Amino acid sequence: MNEPNDEPTATPTADSLGRCWQSAARRFVPLGAEVAAATGWEVFNPGRYGESWHARVRRCYPLRARPLLVCGLNPGPYGMAQSGIPFTDLKRLAAELPRFAAELRAAGSDLALPGLAPPGLRPYLTRTFESSSVRVYRFLRLAYGSAERAFTEIALLNPCPLLFIDPRDGANRTPADLPRAVRASGAALDRARAFVAKFDAARLATVEEAIDELAPRGVVLFGRDVEAALAEPLTVRLGAARVVAWEHPARAVPERWSHGLADLLTERGLLHRASH
Secondary structure: OOOHHHOOOOOOOOOHHHHHHHHHHHHHHHHHHHHHHHHOOEEEOHHHHOHHHHHHHHHHOOOOOOOEEEEOOOOOOOOHHHHOOOOOOHHHHHHHOHHHHHHHHHOOOOOOOOOOOOOOOHHHOOOOOOHHHHHHHHHHHHHHOOHHHHHHHEEEEOOOOOEEEEOOOOEEEOHHHHHHHHHHOOOOHHHHHHHHHHHHHHHHHHHHHHHHHHOOOEEEEEOHHHHHHHHHHHHHHHOHHHEEEEOOHHHOOHHHHHHHHHHHHHHOOOOOOOOO
8 A cells, every 4th residue: 555655756636736726715705795794804805905926826836646734724914915825925925935936026016015915904914924934935845946846846724714803903813713702792502603613624625625626635734723624534444644734824832843853754654764
């Protein structure tokens, strides 16, 4: 029996990631409106407005067969909201993905802050980098030798492609904040639970579709909320060895986080580290 890393490395069907990426962005359009109405949050969909940059990165770094599927929470205001790419702020884009950056510049795209961020989001932006991006790119270099090689071996996906901002304090909200926010709006408990279940079902549908399209060797789930929503059904489908739950990178110690994840993936047979 072949181990996960022994699979062929030819590219699967053309733009498999693009199909599930675009489908997820469409799936969450009506849900975004419902979240805004239920919570008072401002909702942005970088899965849609960032598609032109995401499509270009897919062309620059075509996925090989059976990639590792890495799932985060939802877009961050300093990462995907500005670059169209999960866990990628504009600093990492320019420094770590030079081929992609060169293509964007040649096409006339402006890589200066705040990148693709729409006007309605810009008043809430107060930083120049995303903390998660620092840690994720440290892992990509450690595991694959370079981020450019990593992008041919892994698929970064947010099960929820929506960014949430609370206009009352300008805070970035995540799906983990949704149950409390819906209840705080005055919704009855059973109605709030039904809404969160509907939201989680959409997140699962996004990842299930990605598995159908990409046939990944394994799935990594960042953070307790994503683990709680997705780990059980994915384990039933893929088996426990192929589903890895790991601490969300946002507040993790960078060196410990990146080395620990690489070690665990190696132990599971989901990663052959690059030789240096």
